[in-house]
Structure formats: C-alpha cells, structure tokens
Amino acid sequence: MLRFNQIIYGPVHSRRLGLSLGVNLLPVDAKICSFNCIYCECGFNTTMQKFSMPRPDEVKSALAETLCEMNKKGQFPDVITFAGNGEPTLHPDFEEIIDNTILLRNHYCPSAKISVLSNSTKIHLPKVFSALKKADNNIMKFDSAIESTMRLIDRPVSKHITVKWLIENLKKFEGQLIIQTMFLRGEIDGKKIDNSTDAEIDAWLAALKEINPRQVMIYSIDRETPVQNLQKIGIEELNKIADQTRKHGFEVVVAG
Numbered sequence: 001m002l003r004f005n006q007i008i009y010g011p012v013h014s015r016r017l018g019l020s021l022g023v024n025l026l027p028v029d030a031k032i033c034s035f036n037c038i039y040c041e042c043g044f045n046t047t048m049q050k051f052s053m054p055r056p057d058e059v060k061s062a063l064a065e066t067l068c069e070m071n072k073k074g075q076f077p078d079v080i081t082f083a084g085n086g087e088p089t090l091h092p093d094f095e096e097i098i099d100n101t102i103l104l105r106n107h108y109c110p111s112a113k114i115s116v117l118s119n120s121t122k123i124h125l126p127k128v129f130s131a132l133k134k135a136d137n138n139i140m141k142f143d144s145a146i147e148s149t150m151r152l153i154d155r156p157v158s159k160h161i162t163v164k165w166l167i168e169n170l171k172k173f174e175g176q177l178i179i180q181t182m183f184l185r186g187e188i189d190g191k192k193i194d195n196s197t198d199a200e201i202d203a204w205l206a207a208l209k210e211i212n213p214r215q216v217m218i219y220s221i222d223r224e225t226p227v228q229n230l231q232k233i234g235i236e237e238l239n240k241i242a243d244q245t246r247k248h249g250f251e252v253v254v255a256g
Contacts, residue, residue, distance in 0.1 A: 002247065004042075004084045007062040009053050011070070012079050017115060021070075021077040023063065023101070025091040026053040033140075034121040035087035038154040038188055038227040042085050045157070056093045060100040067108035076109045079137070082116040085246045089122040095131035102134065113137055117180070119154070121161055123169045132177075139217065140170060144195045145203035152193050153184070163207070170211045178208025179213040183220050185240060186230035194198055205215075205248055213251060216245055219255040 004024040014020040026032050030046035054062075063080075070076065080101060082088040089095065098114070105112050115137035119184055122128045123140070132138040144150040147163050170177065181204065183193035193202070208216065220233040235254070242252040 004189065007059055008066045009084075011075075012163075014079070014081070017081060017113075019076075020079045020081045020115075020231065021066065021112075022169040023059065023080060023082045024082065025053060025059065025082065025087075025094070026085040027053060028085070030084050032220050033119070033163070034088060034090060035119045035159050036157060037089070037119075037143075037182075038153055038193075039182055039184060039221055039225045040232060041223040041225070043226045045086075050146045053091050056096045056100060059097050060104065063101060064104055064108075064168060065135070067104055068160045071108050079113045080105060080117050082114075082135075086090050087119050087121065088116060089125075089128045089132070091224030093126045095134075097132055098131040106188070116141055117141075119169060120166055121156065123172070127135070128208045129172070130236065132174070137178055138173070138176075140173075140213075141172065141181075142166060142179050142204075142211070143182050144200060144208065145207035146195075146200060149193065149195050149200060149231045152188060153182070153195065167207055167210055170213075173211075173213075175183065175214055177211075177213050178217060179211060180219070183218060183233040183241065184230050185233065188227050188229065193230075196237060196241065201244060208250060209248065213250070215251045215253065217253045217255070218242060218245075222255075 005028045007047040011019050011021045031042045031052050033045055036045045085242040115138035116135045118137050143153050150163050183196045236253050242254045245252045
C-alpha cells in the first residue's frame with residue numbers, strides 16, 4: 001500500500017487536478033481516517049492508541065521551503081492538494097493550516113488552486129466547514145446514495161455517518177463544492193458490491209440534485225487496493241455515467 005512518509009510530497013501528476021503538490025496532515029507512520037474504505041491506496045486504518053500530527057508551524061515551514069525551491073526552478077504547481085495518510089480534516093488545526101496555505105500560495109504561486117480531498121465526515125464542525133469553504137476546490141467523497149452500499153464501500157468508523165446525514169450536511173455548502181465518486185464492483189466478505197447499477201445511479205443522481213454541486217468527479221480504481229476482489233469500472237462505462245449526469249445539468253470530469 002502507498003504511504004506518505006513526509007508532510008509535503010510530490011509534485012505528482014494527478015488524473016483530475018494536474019501538477020499537484022501534496023500535503024499530508026496525518027502521521028507519516030500510520031493510516032488514520034474516519035472511513036476505512038475498501039479501495040484506499042493507503043490501505044486499512046492503523047490500530048494506534050497514540051499518534052502525532054504535524055504542528056501548523058511545521059506544515060507552514062515545510063510547504064514554504066518546497067514552494068521556494070519550486071519557484072527557483074520555475075516550476076509552479078497547478079494545485080496544492082490536502083490528502084495523504086487519511087482524512088485531512090481530522091487535524092485539530094485544519095483551519096489555521098488552510099489560512100497559512102492561502103498566504104503561501106498567494107506569495108509563491110498565485111495561480112495555483114488549493115484543493116482538499118475529504119470524505120465529508122467532519123463537515124458538521126464549524127471550523128472544518130469554514131476552512132473547506134476557503135479552499136478553491138473542496139472535493140467531497142460521496143460513493144453511493146444507498147446506505148448498504150455506502151457502508152460496504154466506505155465503512156465509516158462512526159455509526160452516525162449515514163447517507164442521509166451526508167446529504168443534509170453537503171447541502172449546507174449551497175452548491176459551492178465538488179462531489180467525487182469512486183465507481184467499482186467486486187466482493188467483500190461474500191457480499192457483492194457494484195455502485196454502477198441502474199438502481200445505484202438513479203439514487204446517486206437523485207442525491208446530486210439535492211446537493212447541487214458545481215462539479216462532479218467520477219473515477220475508478222487506479223492503484224493497489226487492500227481488498228483484492230475489486231474490479232475497475234472501464235472508461236466507456238464511466239463516460240456513460242458521465243453523460244447521464246450531464247443531462248441533469250452537472251459539469252462532470254472523468255478519470256479512467
């Protein structure tokens with residue numbers, strides 16, 4: 001499984017975002033997340049009682065150093081992306097870090113966008129919600145609008161996270177967000193999984209109409225997954241889903 005062993009990593013060429021400089025706010029020796037997704041490239045969550053996250057000043061210093069070096073080389077990222085070894089909004093000082101990043105972005109690479117890849121589980125917290133609204137691209141996971149499927153794919157750690165809860169909280173962004181959905185099929189613990197069926201797509205589209213995102217990103221498996229019996233959804237199928245979604249007035253980005 002892929003693990004990020006430092007605060008700043010890359011830049012890497014992202015399928016969806018271009019030249020992306022990554023920021024990992026989670027421990028470098030663990031995977032810490034409020035979901036435990038069966039497809040996560042970082043593997044399953046680590047069982048740890050104690051772990052440390054980088055301080056805001058450490059993140060600021062590391063990011064400034066990297067941006068300064070890139071600036072000297074005439075290399076500028078298209079995006080600064082918060083992702084890494086788990087859910088970035090779990091960091092207790094997430095809003096302060098976003099504010100610092102905006103200042104550094106404006107100084108070193110004003111054309112770069114700030115993106116956050118989030119699983120949407122902490123958006124009910126005022127400081128997290130406020131910070132996400134400051135990002136250029138707040139990219140929020142929403143893998144299925146059917147409860148049983150969401151639980152099989154995303155495996156939320158907290159029982160209060162339900163499809164209904166996610167939809168109601170995502171609606172609070174009033175359209176200023178991007179929805180990201182991983183499409184896949186396969187099997188786990190003897191149970192079939194496929195969030196690309198007609199019933200799944202119908203429910204997902206109905207949820208999108210409620211959430212009303214400014215953009216929808218759809219993609220499928222690209223790297224090794226912790227569950228082996230998973231299958232990638234091909235680009236032709238993804239494009240068919242995208243076409244259906246566009247008919248409802250949504251802008252859609254497809255990464256095969």
